[in-house]
Amino acid sequence: MQVDISGLVDLQYGVVRRDQIVGATLTDGSLRWLLRSRQWQVVLPSVYASFTGRLTDAQREVAAQLYCGPSSQLTGPAALRAHGMRYAPDDELLHMLVPHTCHVSSSGFVLVRRTRRLDGRPVQRGAVTLASVARAVADTARACVDLRSVRAMVAEAVQRRLTTVALLREELDSGARKGSALMREALGEVASGVRSAPEAQLRQITETSSALPAVLWNPALVTLSGLPLPTPDGWIDDVGIALEVDSREHHSMPDDWSKTLHRHNILTSHGALVLHFTPTAIYAAPETVRRTIVESYLERVRSGGKAAIRLRSPSP
CATH class of the missing domain: 3.40.960.10 (VSR Endonuclease)
Incomplete structure (x- = not known):
């Protein structure tokens, strides 16, 4: 069975959500057949890849966005890498900010983080909404236990002018204090002139x-x-x-x-x-x-x- 999803390939890299195709391009039976015959694969609940094999980072990010909904934002290490930062901790999970009223739950490679404070400066990259560098650094730093890693992130973000000390400090002051001590220390160092x-x-x-x-x-x-x-x-x-x-x-x-x-x-x-x-x-x-x-x-x-x-x- 040949399924035409050409309109979604360029934007979504062949990753689709069920409501985008069932009733418009496919029937429920056709979708089940594509999955059963292993022409397609389930990526996340109600999110499918129109191919088999391992997903690229970009395809994983699109899948996470489709799963969590249009109001969600990619944050954490994956967002830092998407912004081009080198010093982002290794993490296979994609951290997604969702409105606190959203009922989606963590699944597979997606870690859902409900919040009453979505990032006010998101960046749109194709089908994916990225949290700003300042927000992604702050969210990542709160989960770190290693000052050296936090220092590297903060120094790189400021030195490469991906964000500013003022925006990072604003994120610290607006967000939770829990887990913020390392970033406060690193930010103080950068503010004093330290660059790495x-x-x-x-x-x-x-x-x-x-x-x-x-x-x-x-x-x-x-x-x-x-x-x-x-x-x-x-x-x-x-x-x-x-x-x-x-x-x-x-x-x-x-x-x-x-x-x-x-x-x-x-x-x-x-x-x-x-x-x-x-x-x-x-x-x-x-x-x-x-x-x-x-x-x-x-x-x-x-x-x-x-x-x-x-x-x-x-x-x-």
């Missing part, structure tokens, strides 16, 4: 030392005459020490390494001491990293080390 999870970890390392002054994160630096200088990840202003996090991801191309060397040389030429740390060292050997920074700082204090560098004054 390794930077946040390095910030924590420096803050636990009573020997170090406050470290400035991603500050705008200039020469004494006012010429712009490269922005280090961290900066200890009184002795001119720059802290740099050198990740493999950032240096995956030869040009990236050249840029790092160029930054290093410029800062050094103006009297700065530049200390480089890899994320691996920051996470695996925090005591060694702390000791290196403290010893370098104390030596610069003893020797009277200074840099011909100052913080850029804010615009009047």
Whole structure:
């Protein structure tokens, strides 16, 4: 039996809901025959795929939307991946926000989350409604128990300008407080200038030392005459020490390494001491990293080390 659902293929990738086809294209008997003969398959209750085999991520998302209804919104890790984020936790379940009056229940790969507060800034991607990045980050963070994962999500979302600190804070303040502690901590780090999870970890390392002054994160630096200088990840202003996090991801191309060397040389030429740390060292050997920074700082204090560098004054 050939069934024409060409009108739904492009939009819904061959995934259909029962009320879209029965009575219009198929009879109940024809649908049962297609399923029994394994030409079609049941994906979720009353949701079918007009093919056999494993569904793609896009087909799963369409199926979840059809199952939960037009008012539902995809949130959680799957929504973050759909928005193009790299640092989203692994989760086979699709988290769907539905109005609190909706009677649909979790089934298969769909986890239903009833709410009185649907996202006010959803994004439509074809047949799927995505919660905004801010809402998806907040919903995902509340289910996380790992600060490192939450840091990575928050830092990526802000650094890549997929959302803002203000919108993330609005989500925190509007949503449930339960499970929000890690995101509040990560958001505070990003608001202070931290731009990545390794930077946040390095910030924590420096803050636990009573020997170090406050470290400035991603500050705008200039020469004494006012010429712009490269922005280090961290900066200890009184002795001119720059802290740099050198990740493999950032240096995956030869040009990236050249840029790092160029930054290093410029800062050094103006009297700065530049200390480089890899994320691996920051996470695996925090005591060694702390000791290196403290010893370098104390030596610069003893020797009277200074840099011909100052913080850029804010615009009047």
